[in-house]
Amino acid sequence: LQTLIEKSKAVGMKVETVIGDAAYSEKDNLAYSAQENIQLVAKLHPLITQGNRKKEDEFEFNKDAGMYVCKAGHLATRRARQGKKGRGENQTDTYYFDVETCKRCLLREGCYKDGAKSKTYSVSIKSDEHLAQAVFQESEVFKTKAKExxxxxxxxxxxxxxxxxxxxxxxxxxxxxxxxxxxxxxxxxxxxxxxxx
Known part of the structure; x- marks a missing residue:
């Protein structure tokens, strides 16, 4: 994307908006577009906006405890952040559950694998670029231009x-x-x- 925009500018085009598919909404392109003051009308990949879980597989977040709760109502015991900040990759928060509770749980089928030493639930932390694009994606300007x-x-x-x-x-x-x-x-x-x- 960056090469195409630079080539277009070199021949005298003024680039204000770029319309593309989800492949164009990678983090580097979002950062470049923001830096160049270009509207990038490209939807974020569904893995970024909704994650790779189906709705029925999602755990609920307990705001008071600051932890996730499994479908059986068990609260995570601790949280750890994975990945390095500022390395161009998204970090994740990993929530750990008590394995002994999981072993006895009535809803362990499809949730806990027998013999596993730990049970975790990870949530991706969106970058500033992804958060800004997610907000822009819901705007009327984006929706109107995406129709083109x-x-x-x-x-x-x-x-x-x-x-x-x-x-x-x-x-x-x-x-x-x-x-x-x-x-x-x-x-x-x-x-x-x-x-x-």
Whole structure:
């Protein structure tokens, strides 16, 4: 993303907004967009916004105790933070449960594995970039601009299906670049002619 934006700026484009899919919402791109004052309209990956658990597998957080409670009502005994702050990766809070209680629990099926030495529940701590993007993602501006994404996919489909950009017609990167340039040139020329008429 950063390379594409820099190339666009080098040829005189003013980049204010970038619309893309979830692949564009990685942490480095979010930081770069914020630094360059560019709106990045790309949804965060669901693993970041909702985690990798199904709703029915989630534990509840007890605000008074500052700990998670399992579905059977047992409170975690301690909490530890995993990962180094400022290394570009998200940290996690890991909550530890009493294994002896888990061994006797009626709801241990699918929760506690027999013979396990510990029972933990980990929660990812979102970075400042991810938190800011999650807030932006819920705004009306984001939702309105995200509705324009289908136009990009339609143009990609036209390039692939009508102009042969789905399969390389020659080997090597130079051949691919030339094929891409010609396909995009043809599509742009068609669009110019349509707008002129």
């Amino acid at each position: 994404r289908y136009k990009i996919e339609a143009k990609n489909s036209e390039l692939k299906h009508r102009h042969g950009y789905d399969v390389a017609s020659s080997s090597g990167l130079i051949g691919m670049e030339m094929q891409g340039a010609m396909a995009i040139f043809a599509v742009n020329l068609k669009r110019i002619l349509k707008l002129m008429s």
